[in-house]
Amino acid sequence: SAVISQKPSRDICQRGTSLTIQCQVDSQVTMMFWYRQQPGQSLTLIATANQGSEATYESGFVIDKFPISRPNLTFSTLTVSNMSPEDSSIYLCSVALGAVKDEQYFGPGTRLTVT
């Protein structure tokens, strides 16, 4: 497994502002993912962030709204831009480990409230 930390753990932000969430892993990993989980819902994949390449976004998510950085094999950031109340959610990063990289290990999440 891996030890994954996220900063901040929670934040309350005003609409129209942006928040950058950091994800730090204690080992080098190729594949990192960013998810959103809204109350009572399952996880929705925002994008896959592999070091050395542009992030790949899922349908409904765009780079202008959720820019991602992946400067090295242990770190990534997700920015939620020009926030609205609909962006209130838990944002989680994860890494893919295991012999065939099919096991996901998650950070503790960032709880975002937009007022």
Added chain:
Amino acid sequence: RKEVEQDPGPFNVPEGATVAFNCTYSNSASQSFFWYRQDCRKEPKLLMSVYSSGNEDGRFTAQLNRASQYISLLIRDSKLSDSATYLCVVLSGGSYIPTFGRGTSLIVHP
């Protein structure tokens, strides 16, 4: 039809009971299957992988039925600490992108 479907529950069972959850998937090319556990206000954590031959880990047994395209999780001798949401996760062959079910809520009461 959703790719991965679970009965959201909640399943409300007494301590010591045996409880089973099913999860159906729509993509017949799916290759990897997992159960995750998510406690309230916490991140999901890998509970167990699901192998074709079925696998057991203590009180937990996971099985895969490819013909009917579902996986199951059986919990024996339920404990209060088993109360959580159990997420079914499926990966298609050649893909590293998992698909999560909405989760099944389990409440174990004294």
